[in-house]
Amino acid sequence: MHKSEAVTAIVLATHALARIAAHDAGNDAPSAQWRALSILDQRGGMRLGALASAARTTQPGMTRLIGTLEQAGLVERTADPHDSRATVVTATEAGIRALDDWRTELGATLAPRFDGLSDDDWRAIERTAAILGERVQSTSSDTTGAHE
Template structure:
């Protein structure tokens, strides 16, 4: 397996594990909800268009999702301080709490699948998680990929 194949395999396995965890936990929330709350938790308040772009969805789809999340008390909209004609979406305290609970549930649901790993396997997973976490934070400018 070459480097590109290895990266692709890890990403695809991660997506599969997230779906399995949601199914096994009986969590009915759409994955888009967790993606939006994760983005807002990481980046803070965002305009709807930027949030749609970051979540890789359409602006009308994001508008519908934000309406649902706002009704549930997980996000709130406010005027953009830089342009009062625009709206900024922020995660609420309840939204971040729900995200944290989902992440805990995700880990607890998947833990039995990994309980027989060796110490070497755990070190490899921890290192892979650290590397992927670092890469997930980078923009093309930071990695030098766009030069």
Template sequence: MERAEVVASLILSAHALARIAAQDAGNEAPSAQWRVLSILENSAPVRIGDLARAARTTQPGTTRLVGELERTGLVVRASDPQDSRATLVTITAQGRQALEDWRVELRTTLAPRFADVSDDDWLALERAADLLRTHSTERPTTGDSE
């Protein structure tokens, strides 16, 4: 397998495992919710447009999702002090807890699928996880979008 194929395979497999875990756990929250909360977890307040780009969703879709997340207390919205037409989004403590709970649910649900992995393969998976984390640290930029 070529290098580009390996990375693509890892990404597709990770998405499939996340879907499987959500289905097996009965978690009905949309994956976009977890993606947005994960982006916000390590970011300063983010404008809606920048959040949409980082989450690879439309701005109207992100605005709707952020509204739902705000209603459930997972994020807060505020006007950008530098541009009152723009909206900034920040994760709340409740949002951080929900994200951590979801990650625990993923780990717990997926653990049986990996029960037979050898120590050497675990080391390979740990190394792959470290490499993917290192190469996926892009943060949303602040721009002129809402």
């Protein structure tokens, strides 16, 4: 397997695992909700357009999603201190709690699928997770947030 194929395989497998976990857990929240909350958790408050771009969705779609999340108390919109015509979306404490609960639920739901792994396999998974986490962080720090 070539390097690019290995990375692609990891990405595809993680997407499939997330879908499996959502299905097995009976969680009907849209994955876009968790993606938006994760981005806000990692990057802090962002303008709607920047959030839509980071989530790889349209601005109208993100506007609808943020409206739903705001009604549920998971995000809040405030005026951008640098541009009164714009708003900044921020995850609320309830939103971060919901995200943490979802992550815990993901882990618990998927855990049985990994019961038989050896210590070497777990070390490989832990190292892969660390490498991917580092790459995500370096990519995230290269993008802008609220002040785009």
